[in-house]
Amino acid sequence: MTTNQSPMLTDSASISMYELDNIGKEFPKGSSTVIALENVSLSIPRAAMVSVQGPTGGGKSTLLQILGGLERPTTGSVTLNGTEISSLRDGRLSQIRAESIGFVFQNYNLIPTLSAVENVQTALVPTKISNKEAQHRALRALESVNLLDRAHHLPGELSGGQQQRVAIARALVKNPEVILADEPTGNLDEQTRDDIIGLLEGLAQDQGITVIVVTHDSTVAKRAQIHLRIDNGKLETL
Amino acid sequence: MFLIYLRRELTKRVRQTILISSGLAVAIALVITVNGVSSGIRNAQSEALSALYGIGTDLTVTKSAVGVDGGPQSFLFGGTQGSTSGGTRSLSSNRLILGPGSGTLTAQELSKIKSTPGVTGAAGVLQLRNVSFSGDLPTFSKTINQFNTYRQSQGNPSSPQGPNTPGSQGSAQQSQNQSPAPQTTQSTTVQPGPPIGGFDGQGGSRFGIDSFSVAGVDTSNLSIGPLSSTKIQSGRPLRASDKGQDVAVVDATYANGAKLKIGGTLKIGGKSFKIVGIVAPSSANSETANNAYIPLDVAQNLSAHKTQVTTIFVQATNNSKISEVKTSLTKSLPSTTVNSSADLASSVSGSLANVSDLVDNLGGWLSLIVLIAAFLIAMLFTNSGINRRTKELGTLKALGWRNSRIIKQVMAESVVSGLIGGLFGICLGLVGIWAFNHFSPGLTASVSQFGSFSRGGSGNGPPDFGGGQFARRAQSGTTTSINLQATISSVTILLALGLALLGGLLAGFAGGFRVSRLSPAVAMRSAQ
Numbered sequence A: 001m002t003t004n005q006s007p008m009l010t011d012s013a014s015i016s017m018y019e020l021d022n023i024g025k026e027f028p029k030g031s032s033t034v035i036a037l038e039n040v041s042l043s044i045p046r047a048a049m050v051s052v053q054g055p056t057g058g059g060k061s062t063l064l065q066i067l068g069g070l071e072r073p074t075t076g077s078v079t080l081n082g083t084e085i086s087s088l089r090d091g092r093l094s095q096i097r098a099e100s101i102g103f104v105f106q107n108y109n110l111i112p113t114l115s116a117v118e119n120v121q122t123a124l125v126p127t128k129i130s131n132k133e134a135q136h137r138a139l140r141a142l143e144s145v146n147l148l149d150r151a152h153h154l155p156g157e158l159s160g161g162q163q164q165r166v167a168i169a170r171a172l173v174k175n176p177e178v179i180l181a182d183e184p185t186g187n188l189d190e191q192t193r194d195d196i197i198g199l200l201e202g203l204a205q206d207q208g209i210t211v212i213v214v215t216h217d218s219t220v221a222k223r224a225q226i227h228l229r230i231d232n233g234k235l236e237t238l
Numbered sequence B: 001m002f003l004i005y006l007r008r009e010l011t012k013r014v015r016q017t018i019l020i021s022s023g024l025a026v027a028i029a030l031v032i033t034v035n036g037v038s039s040g041i042r043n044a045q046s047e048a049l050s051a052l053y054g055i056g057t058d059l060t061v062t063k064s065a066v067g068v069d070g071g072p073q074s075f076l077f078g079g080t081q082g083s084t085s086g087g088t089r090s091l092s093s094n095r096l097i098l099g100p101g102s103g104t105l106t107a108q109e110l111s112k113i114k115s116t117p118g119v120t121g122a123a124g125v126l127q128l129r130n131v132s133f134s135g136d137l138p139t140f141s142k143t144i145n146q147f148n149t150y151r152q153s154q155g156n157p158s159s160p161q162g163p164n165t166p167g168s169q170g171s172a173q174q175s176q177n178q179s180p181a182p183q184t185t186q187s188t189t190v191q192p193g194p195p196i197g198g199f200d201g202q203g204g205s206r207f208g209i210d211s212f213s214v215a216g217v218d219t220s221n222l223s224i225g226p227l228s229s230t231k232i233q234s235g236r237p238l239r240a241s242d243k244g245q246d247v248a249v250v251d252a253t254y255a256n257g258a259k260l261k262i263g264g265t266l267k268i269g270g271k272s273f274k275i276v277g278i279v280a281p282s283s284a285n286s287e288t289a290n291n292a293y294i295p296l297d298v299a300q301n302l303s304a305h306k307t308q309v310t311t312i313f314v315q316a317t318n319n320s321k322i323s324e325v326k327t328s329l330t331k332s333l334p335s336t337t338v339n340s341s342a343d344l345a346s347s348v349s350g351s352l353a354n355v356s357d358l359v360d361n362l363g364g365w366l367s368l369i370v371l372i373a374a375f376l377i378a379m380l381f382t383n384s385g386i387n388r389r390t391k392e393l394g395t396l397k398a399l400g401w402r403n404s405r406i407i408k409q410v411m412a413e414s415v416v417s418g419l420i421g422g423l424f425g426i427c428l429g430l431v432g433i434w435a436f437n438h439f440s441p442g443l444t445a446s447v448s449q450f451g452s453f454s455r456g457g458s459g460n461g462p463p464d465f466g467g468g469q470f471a472r473r474a475q476s477g478t479t480t481s482i483n484l485q486a487t488i489s490s491v492t493i494l495l496a497l498g499l500a501l502l503g504g505l506l507a508g509f510a511g512g513f514r515v516s517r518l519s520p521a522v523a524m525r526s527a528q
């Protein structure tokens, strides 16, 4: 796993993190179809912080799912770090998700029966890392989101901001190449929102991780270097 | 992580775990209990059979009557027999006879059986009935005329029953006693009624018929045959040196009813036998197969069936040889009827058999239905539990968990649920069996097995006649009270556990497979 990209390596930095070519996504709905994305072409460099904005139902989440290999586009191709992923079979796609992509979901999506540290560890299950090492790394990840004192609490015992920080720790524990965050600050107060955005910013700046954040919040969007807007399935670069 | 997640899911979702487990537990407990009771009933059946049949006996060989011996019985009194006083003649007779339909086997047939491959031992038994008649009859020379006058006055001149049959009334009663309908006691006694005057008012008639079963047993080989399943209650058993002696052991129940004691005498075939022992069945609490047992040679001499026997009890080298021996005996002795204990098992009747049928049928069906219902419910709960976790499992898929890993995790959960249910069910089942044995209902078994022999046999003739000596015994079924003990079978327990595990495996696989087929995005979209 060569996850930490050094900005100095111009050779690898010259290849974009993502290359999207003419992506289209349709969902069948009864007899008609819903067009969620249409003709989306896009290039995202390494270690960038990207914001995705747009009206509700515009296709932001759909784009994030295609970037993360959770959905396959109906048309077009997605290249991640030089690998075309939209045509990969399920097992290989799982492997890429496990190794390279960290997700932060809008509703945290923590496992309610597992403690904070165990939730973080779930991200390391598909890797060959030993249980002991996995726990060690999970604690370190919790430390980096300033939540070590809550490591053995269940999600139900944590506040929304704390749960979101667990979710971020789970995304970064595997040292991913990309972090995809869907409304990571949706339900949080301003202070917590700023904390979390600072955290994501740090990941992009210090660790060279490409961070793509879907948000309605212009304060959050302002912190990004690249601003995308999706309306009615169509991409507008701002 | 696998074990942590497994443990967390089971302990943090206690209600779900308990729900699935307890449903399975109840079903498994029911299956174990019903199974234990029904095998207990089967044990009771074989116990009841061995009590009447002989533990060491695997086969019996009998023959249907061919001669006249088994014909209607009659007491023939010469005109000068008995003592006459006034108008009444006193008579008594004590005869040792074969029952109707009973045939005899010869010594050659016995030795032929003994030399059949697979036979370890054979013992001949001569099963007889001691019938005694005693009573007073009017002097017939006086009554005949009056009788005829009487008949004519009744408008019935052509009576089919001649008045010159001295024992006509007695025969009628006797043949009633010989009816094949099972009765509950082996010995029948027609109590002498009050003296009834003759037609002229002179002389009275008063008589009784008493009969009981007598078995002549081979005193040199008592390990096979009717005495093998008995134990001596008091006195001593028959032994080899009793050969030729007029000694008898009597059944405890019969001895009690007939007020017989050790050291006392019993009149058999007109001869007095010294009672040396009282026997009872070794297992079941009932009567033994015969009322009295005497040495075979004495029985043969008294009944004028020298060297002959009515039944040959055969012991095979082992259980697997029984059917083989049965086949070869049927072939080599074509005129005989060969029966195995298995044929006998179908002949137990009474409440034991009813309960056995009930448990086998209703209980079997009930436990099957409950089992199926429990598994369906367990699967349903497992499934809905997995459904509710679709979003959670979709999240794990999004984190890169492979489908196989998710199925494995979900299956492990439901298998452990099944295991908990299985173990809990086994405990519950053991409690159920314990409770059953503690409050065990008393059951009775009517073992009129010998009547059924003819039905199970070659089908020659109606049931009343086909069974040789057994037909006679059919009239005297024995009621045995059995203490039912439900048993715990390790096979049932393993099977129940296996079923619980299988149920968990299937439910987990079905649910896990279904969820794993969803794309992670779709799975996460589902409401939690």
Ligand SMILES: Nc1ncnc2c1ncn2[C@@H]1O[C@H](COP(=O)(O)OP(=O)(O)OP(=O)(O)O)[C@@H](O)[C@H]1O
Pocket (backbone or CB within 6 Å): A027, A028, A029, A034, A035, A036, A054, A055, A056, A057, A058, A059, A060, A061, A062, A063, B522, B525
């Ligand atoms: N699995 C699906 N099946 C059917 N239609 C879908 C599916 N996923 C998305 N859509 C449709 O695609 C369109 C884009 O949805 P998407 O979730 O990407 O919007 P969004 O920009 O994330 O909106 P929001 O800001 O409300 O989260 C919507 O019209 C939605 O109904």
Ligand SMILES: [Mg+2]
Pocket (backbone or CB within 6 Å): A060, A061, A062, A182
């Ligand atoms: Mg969305």
